[in-house]
Amino acid sequence: MFPIVAREEMAQGTVILNEIEAPLIARKAKPGQFVILKANEEGERIPLTMAETDPAKGTITVIYMVVGKSTALFKDLKVGEGYQDVIGPLGRPTHVEKVGTVLCVGGGTGVAVLHPITRAMKAAGNHVICVIGARNKGLLILEEKMKAASNDLRVCTDDGSYGHHGFVTDIVKEVLEKTPVQQVVAIGPVPMMKAVSAVTKTYNVPTMVSLNPIMIDGTGMCGGCRVSVGGKTKFACVDGPEFDGHQVNFDELTKRLRAYCTEEKQCYEGYCRLND
Amino acid sequence: MTEKMEKQDKKGRVPMPEQDPNVRKRNFQEVPTGYTPAMAQEEAARCVQCKKPGCVEGCPVSVDIPGFINLVTKGDFTAAIRHIWSMNALPAVCGRVCPQEIQCEGKCILNKKGLPVAIGNLERFCADYEREHGTGALPPKAAPTGKRIAVVGSGPSGLTVAGDLIQKGHSVTIMEAFHKPGGVLVYGIPEFRLPKAIVAQEVNFLERLGAEVKCNAVVGRTVSLDELFEEGYDAIYIGVGAGLPSFMNIPGENLIGILSANEYLTRANLMKAYKFPEVDTPIPLGKNVAVLGAGNVAMDSARTAMRLGAESVKIVYRRSRDEMPARKAEIHHAEEEGIEMMLLTNPVRYLGDESGRLTGMQCLKMELGEPDASGRRRPIPIKGSEFEIKTDLVIVAVGSGANPLLTQSTPDLALNKWGYIQADPETGKTSKRGVWAGGDIVTGAATVILAMGAGRAAANSIHKYLTWGW
Ligand SMILES: Cc1cc2nc3c(=O)[nH]c(=O)nc-3n(C[C@H](O)[C@H](O)[C@H](O)COP(=O)(O)OP(=O)(O)OC[C@H]3O[C@@H](n4cnc5c(N)ncnc54)[C@H](O)[C@@H]3O)c2cc1C
Numbered sequence: 092m093f094p095i096v097a098r099e100e101m102a103q104g105t106v107i108l109n110e111i112e113a114p115l116i117a118r119k120a121k122p123g124q125f126v127i128l129k130a131n132e133e134g135e136r137i138p139l140t141m142a143e144t145d146p147a148k149g150t151i152t153v154i155y156m157v158v159g160k161s162t163a164l165f166k167d168l169k170v171g172e173g174y175q176d177v178i179g180p181l182g183r184p185t186h187v188e189k190v191g192t193v194l195c196v197g198g199g200t201g202v203a204v205l206h207p208i209t210r211a212m213k214a215a216g217n218h219v220i221c222v223i224g225a226r227n228k229g230l231l232i233l234e235e236k237m238k239a240a241s242n243d244l245r246v247c248t249d250d251g252s253y254g255h256h257g258f259v260t261d262i263v264k265e266v267l268e269k270t271p272v273q274q275v276v277a278i279g280p281v282p283m284m285k286a287v288s289a290v291t292k293t294y295n296v297p298t299m300v301s302l303n304p305i306m307i308d309g310t311g312m313c314g315g316c317r318v319s320v321g322g323k324t325k326f327a328c329v330d331g332p333e334f335d336g337h338q339v340n341f342d343e344l345t346k347r348l349r350a351y352c353t354e355e356k357q358c359y360e361g362y363c364r365l366n367d
Numbered sequence: 368m369t370e371k372m373e374k375q376d377k378k379g380r381v382p383m384p385e386q387d388p389n390v391r392k393r394n395f396q397e398v399p400t401g402y403t404p405a406m407a408q409e410e411a412a413r414c415v416q417c418k419k420p421g422c423v424e425g426c427p428v429s430v431d432i433p434g435f436i437n438l439v440t441k442g443d444f445t446a447a448i449r450h451i452w453s454m455n456a457l458p459a460v461c462g463r464v465c466p467q468e469i470q471c472e473g474k475c476i477l478n479k480k481g482l483p484v485a486i487g488n489l490e491r492f493c494a495d496y497e498r499e500h501g502t503g504a505l506p507p508k509a510a511p512t513g514k515r516i517a518v519v520g521s522g523p524s525g526l527t528v529a530g531d532l533i534q535k536g537h538s539v540t541i542m543e544a545f546h547k548p549g550g551v552l553v554y555g556i557p558e559f560r561l562p563k564a565i566v567a568q569e570v571n572f573l574e575r576l577g578a579e580v581k582c583n584a585v586v587g588r589t590v591s592l593d594e595l596f597e598e599g600y601d602a603i604y605i606g607v608g609a610g611l612p613s614f615m616n617i618p619g620e621n622l623i624g625i626l627s628a629n630e631y632l633t634r635a636n637l638m639k640a641y642k643f644p645e646v647d648t649p650i651p652l653g654k655n656v657a658v659l660g661a662g663n664v665a666m667d668s669a670r671t672a673m674r675l676g677a678e679s680v681k682i683v684y685r686r687s688r689d690e691m692p693a694r695k696a697e698i699h700h701a702e703e704e705g706i707e708m709m710l711l712t713n714p715v716r717y718l719g720d721e722s723g724r725l726t727g728m729q730c731l732k733m734e735l736g737e738p739d740a741s742g743r744r745r746p747i748p749i750k751g752s753e754f755e756i757k758t759d760l761v762i763v764a765v766g767s768g769a770n771p772l773l774t775q776s777t778p779d780l781a782l783n784k785w786g787y788i789q790a791d792p793e794t795g796k797t798s799k800r801g802v803w804a805g806g807d808i809v810t811g812a813a814t815v816i817l818a819m820g821a822g823r824a825a826a827n828s829i830h831k832y833l834t835w836g837w
């Protein structure tokens with residue numbers, strides 16, 4: 092078992108943080124890599140990109156939104172309980188180098204994944220501007236941490252309850268208009284990454300996105316995670332999860348993510364009924 | 368033909384009792400239910416105890432077949448299984464999945480007059496009998512040598528190496544990327560052909576002998592080969608299989624409803640998705656299913672789809688029946704279960720709707736031309752023969768390649784041009800000191816018995832190395 096040593100509820104209980112004891116993974120993991128977690132014998136294998144690793148303590152941290160049966164099951168795990176299986180670190184680490192100014196854009200729980208990358212970009216000597224967004228103020232996560240990790244943090248909410256009233260793309264445009272940026276990193280819901288990539292393309296700024304297709308093994312043996320990048324099929328678990336946002340076929344990804352929507356709904360409703 | 372042989376053969380081969388096709392095509396229980404002791408003895412008595420047995424020549428690991436069959440005839444099943452074990456560590460598995468018709472049974476002298484001795488069925492019987500009636504006593508173990516071996520991958524190859532080396536007194540750790548050990552035996556081959564309890568028991572046997580099984584260990588990611596040496600391992604065996612799915616590379620392949628056989632079977636077998644929603648992993652339920660390919664993997668996929676309630680399941684294969692690589696028994700079972708064989712047919716593009724879901728497949732008719740490099744007649748497309756089939760689930764089972772995950776992280780391991788590890792065919796030694804490899808990652812996708820044979824050869828070589836040096 093992989094015990095949970097710390098647990099936090101964020102964004103009004105819709106987002107959960109788990110710090111998990113996994114010393115072998117903590118020792119090797121780099122920003123941008125993910126793990127696969129399975130709660131129990133009957134559980135599904137769920138990939139989550141790590142938000143934090145502590146090699147000295149031997150722990151990794153994941154932050155996830157409760158969206159279905161499996162994450163609801165994860166949410167019910169208490170400190171002292173744990174995951175039956177945690178596998179990793181998987182995927183290629185983020186390519187971090189000093190390029191000048193980096194613009195990091197995060198939406199929803201994507202901010203959690205963006206945080207270690209932002210920190211690494213800054214540590215590498217880049218000037219880092221950050222834009223993070225959420226639907227409303229209550230759903231915004233990690234604002235303080237992102238502030239500390241970047242040189243300049245901008246916040247937006249879709250409903251205007253906090254920060255800029257509007258989407259992250261508004262600020263991205265504004266920044267790109269005023270400042271020469273060498274690299275954009277955009278991590279969040281697929282529509283957000285698609286929109287940001289479309290904007291940065293018009294400014295011709297290289298843009299890296301982190302994809303989250305359906306996965307099973309995470310080691311390149313099933314092909315379930317395939318995505319189209321530049322017209323070629325790639326396995327996100329081994330060739331990614333990070334890809335050039337200007338090359339990714341986001342529409343295909345959106346469709347493929349819906350492959351099991353009926354089954355997922357059935358499973359989640361069953362679970363909710365059970366716990367009512 | 369001897370007089371004895373003719374007399375024996377009149378009795379004919381004892382048929383294997385099986386679940387009725389119409390019942391079994393909707394359940395996941397094992398299809399053949401196994402011989403009774405009386406049936407086993409009757410079948411064993413058909414063996415004429417050849418002086419120069421062809422069957423032994425046909426067996427890749429040279430099991431002394433007449434020897435164990437003789438013990439079965441006498442009813443000494445305990446001695447029979449011990450005799451098999453001395454050459455084959457996983458008889459319960461091999462009896463069920465070996466392609467006997469091209470190995471032992473294919474070389475049996477009785478073929479000249481009728482059906483060969485049912486060697487596979489007898490091998491399976493001995494193993495099952497022992498599992499159900501044996502004492503579970505462990506074989507003797509040599510005194511501890513203090514040497515540590517890491518076995519990477521827990522398929523038949525890795526399990527064989529682990530079993531052999533632990534009995535020679537070494538300490539063995541098996542590292543498996545998945546959350547359960549067994550390799551293809553658990554994630555690929557379905558329950559109705561190889562019950563998972565059998566594989567679990569084989570692994571448990573190794574654990575009782577003292578092997579340590581570490582799951583969730585992706586070697587090359589969680590830990591590298593060099594780090595394993597730094598941790599104090601004296602030798603490493605790589606048996607990671609050929610787990611890279613091949614696709615058709617035709618338009619539309621990323622539509623929803625097209626899965627590699629690896630994904631489909633992993634969902635069904637390892638994740639037990641056939642029990643969904645009792646378990647959380649879903650599996651697509653196709654109404655009209657097409658399986659591309661005609662090997663064991665294709666048959667397993669087709670029969671799984673049938674059991675999950677498909678209205679129709681087709682095997683779509685570009686060559687003809689004679690070239691189908693699956694075991695005869697699998698093709699036979701599949702047809703009995705109502706699976707259609709659409710031969711000399713090659714898909715050229717997938718068709719989908721606006722939500723990105725598969726609705727059909729465009730195919731071409733083929734004819735056979737001159738033999739190609741593999742010695743099989745090359746399929747050639749017939750011009751203008753395009754036609755469409757309606758399908759909402761395609762399972763691609765057209766082969767697999769070498770997964771580069773581990774080899775990429777180990778640059779000093781020599782590979783061949785297809786990315787498989789180069790290893791000495793006699794010993795399994797690789798280009799990297801202290802590292803052996805065998806099974807599918809060396810030969811390309813092959814068979815359980817060849818993977819085990821490679822494991823045994825490597826175990827002997829590793830033992831020599833640990834005793835005498837590289
Ligand atoms: C569906 C199907 C049906 C088949 N039917 C038959 C049959 O009827 N008869 C027959 O003889 N053969 C059959 N085969 C072929 C046979 O199963 C294989 O040839 C055999 O299993 C190969 O054994 P192996 O030990 O080399 O590898 P595998 O059984 O593939 O095991 C390799 C193991 O290594 C693990 N691994 C991979 N990478 C890593 C890593 N980096 N770190 C740690 N672990 C890793 C994998 O997860 C896997 O568990 C079938 C294959 C399939 C897929």
Ligand code: SF4
Pocket residue numbers: 425426427428429430432455461462465466467470471472486487490816
């Ligand atoms: S191991 Fe396979 S080939 Fe050898 S005797 Fe058994 S069934 Fe036949």
Ligand code: FES
Pocket residue numbers: 305306307308309310311312313314315316317326327328329
């Ligand atoms: S998750 Fe199976 S290949 Fe990527």
